[in-house]
Amino acid sequence: MRDTPTSKTIRQLSADRDQTPAIAVRGVVKSYDDVRALRGISVEIRRGDTVALIGPNGAGKSTFVEILMGLRRPDAGEVHVLGHDVLANPKAHVDRIGVQLQESRLFPKLSVREYFNFFSQVFPRHVDIAALCERMSLTPCFDKRIGELSGGQRQRVALALALINDPDIVILDEPTVGLDPIVRREFWRLIRQLGDEGKTVLFTTHYMDEAQALADTVLMISNGRLVAQGSAQHIIDTAHSGNLDDAYTHFATQISLEAA
Numbered sequence: 001m002r003d004t005p006t007s008k009t010i011r012q013l014s015a016d017r018d019q020t021p022a023i024a025v026r027g028v029v030k031s032y033d034d035v036r037a038l039r040g041i042s043v044e045i046r047r048g049d050t051v052a053l054i055g056p057n058g059a060g061k062s063t064f065v066e067i068l069m070g071l072r073r074p075d076a077g078e079v080h081v082l083g084h085d086v087l088a089n090p091k092a093h094v095d096r097i098g099v100q101l102q103e104s105r106l107f108p109k110l111s112v113r114e115y116f117n118f119f120s121q122v123f124p125r126h127v128d129i130a131a132l133c134e135r136m137s138l139t140p141c142f143d144k145r146i147g148e149l150s151g152g153q154r155q156r157v158a159l160a161l162a163l164i165n166d167p168d169i170v171i172l173d174e175p176t177v178g179l180d181p182i183v184r185r186e187f188w189r190l191i192r193q194l195g196d197e198g199k200t201v202l203f204t205t206h207y208m209d210e211a212q213a214l215a216d217t218v219l220m221i222s223n224g225r226l227v228a229q230g231s232a233q234h235i236i237d238t239a240h241s242g243n244l245d246d247a248y249t250h251f252a253t254q255i256s257l258e259a260a
């Protein structure tokens with residue numbers, strides 16, 4: 001007799017699938033000619049976690065994120081995103097990821113409406129545009145050009161575009177850079193909401209207070225290596241420092257001295 005799955009086994013299968021890490025990376029190495037950008041990164045990120053990726057300029061953060069997105073191929077290692085083997089099929093996961101570009105990369109002459117229309121055509125599954133605009137407080141600027149908006153509004157457009165396909169993983173590149181303290185806090189609220197909705201959020205930042213305030217897990221990359229990972233408090237305790245700023249300096253300096 002053919003084995004038909006019961007509803008229990010289907011539920012179990014779906015529960016098992018949900019336990020697949022959002023991101024699982026093992027032994028990832030990447031060089032650009034003689035520059036060793038990543039020197040063996042291994043990390044697992046649980047679904048629904050908010051993760052801050054921090055590290056000095058040139059540490060390898062962008063290379064790491066680009067590999068997760070399937071835009072760059074590592075020289076060695078394994079990369080799984082939402083259970084998909086990214087190296088075997090770099091496109092299988094792309095419609096489940098949302099990426100916030102730096103607002104400065106948006107074309108100033110296009111309107112918010114044109115951007116939203118374009119992005120919603122790109123993705124077969126997308127959220128209700130009017131509701132997304134409302135949530136991002138962009139309804140009054142819907143027909144304005146990007147060049148007419150304030151920095152905070154442009155950044156909200158960039159975040160909204162990352163959410164258009166209702167992604168499971170949201171990647172944010174320095175989401176609050178250049179924003180005033182009030183708008184920055186507003187962004188923190190929006191990012192927390194994404195976590196509350198069960199989305200996995202991975203953001204890069206140079207602001208330690210931001211990493212501390214938002215992240216369940218902080219990944220600290222220095223010179224192509226993952227030098228610390230865990231909650232902000234765990235990293236602070238490991239470095240025997242009083243705050244994340246000092247812990248960051250501690251680990252980054254340690255690695256620079258080892259590399260010298």
Ligand SMILES: Nc1ncnc2c1ncn2[C@@H]1O[C@H](COP(=O)(O)OP(=O)(O)OP(=O)(O)O)[C@@H](O)[C@H]1O
Nearest residue numbers: 032035036037055056057058059060061062063064
């Ligand atoms: N396309 C490339 N060709 C050659 N070298 C590169 C390329 N992209 C990055 N690199 C080098 O690889 C190293 C890691 O760069 P990466 O951009 O990943 O670091 P980052 O942590 O994102 O830096 P930043 O915070 O400045 O954006 C750096 O030494 C950088 O100069």
